[in-house]
Amino acid sequence: MVLYSHSRLSAFENCPLKYKFRYIDKLRTDVSQSIEAFMGDMVHQTLEKVYTDAKFQKFMTAKEAKEYLKQLWKKNWNDSIVIVRKEYGPSNYLKMALKFIEDYFKKYDVANDGITIGLEERVVINLDKQGRFKLQGYIDRLACHNDTEYHIIDYKTNSHLKIQDQLDNDRQLALYQLAVQHNYRDAKKILLKWRFLAFNKELTSIRTREELKALKKDTIQLIKQIEKTKEFKPKVSRLCDWCEYRQICPEWAHMYELETKSANEYLKDDGVTLVNKYIELSEQKRKLVSEIDEKLDKLKEALVKFAKKRGVNVVFGSNNKIRVSITDHYKFPGKGTKEREKLIEVLKKLRKWEEIADIDTYGLNRIMKEKLWSPQELRLIRRFATKEETHRLYPSRINKEEDTQK
């Protein structure tokens, strides 16, 4: 039986192929950790130490905690850590991490921050009675306040502050709540708390019994979907920038292959040649089509002029003929214009708005042409319309016998 986790489920949702690489093929890559993940890890470890010490009645100062983080950073740093945002260096990230700790101490009083029940606490969540669908997770900090109020706390070091709706729909901590309420039967209230360190904010969400029930159902559904998936397709997104499988992913592999080639080899690469040729021809086609369209428009104009001047409906060529259709139509002000707003006002006054609100100006045009409203109403609407001619050409082959008999 597979023991799932929130990150495993998210991996599938974010990119099924990445899920396959990581969890099914269990591929290990030599691509290193991103600086964001490294920084997050250092901050988490520092706060774990702060609260572990507090359990032993040893309370670190902000200065000591920052010094601890600095040492941890130095000990664990290696030059293969990837920095995607090239405009920032490792020192920027270290400064950020130190600022997070400094602000944390200003905002939270570690000595009076509830009783720590667990740090990096492993929980197992049973989604069904039979134990067929199970997940595991790690709570950054589980704390108890006023004896029966449990706080599930998650530290966030990324630079994205979630909005309340996102938190109220967040799956991870709500799943942990299922485990906490099962493990701690005295819990009268469970609060889900995110400490967004980059913003020095704590946001909270509370789940109802019904929401947790729906969460279990949805999560089981997702697991079933994962288990029946046969084709794990790549899903390109900005997360690809941080994906350790880019070099073997069919979406990016060719690009990486090209990076290893010399300038000469690069230009001789079949893929490069094919793409360049294809784009060149597509561009030529686009230009030709637009040139031809322009010529056709001019010919159309000339044919309409000719038909009008000669008073004919059909113009004959050597083997083809073209029927020239000229009809009038009303043109109304376009969406977003002031005139359009005035027109809507008039329609509302005439109590006609309801009638045409769900139809476009084509419908209004029909009302005008077929005189479907009273003359007075039509006069009012007419003020907004300009009359235009529609020209349509209908080319066809000339049937010599038929055409000469007529």
Ligand code: SF4
């Ligand atoms: S690079 Fe992007 S598309 Fe490819 S596996 Fe990774 S996340 Fe998926």
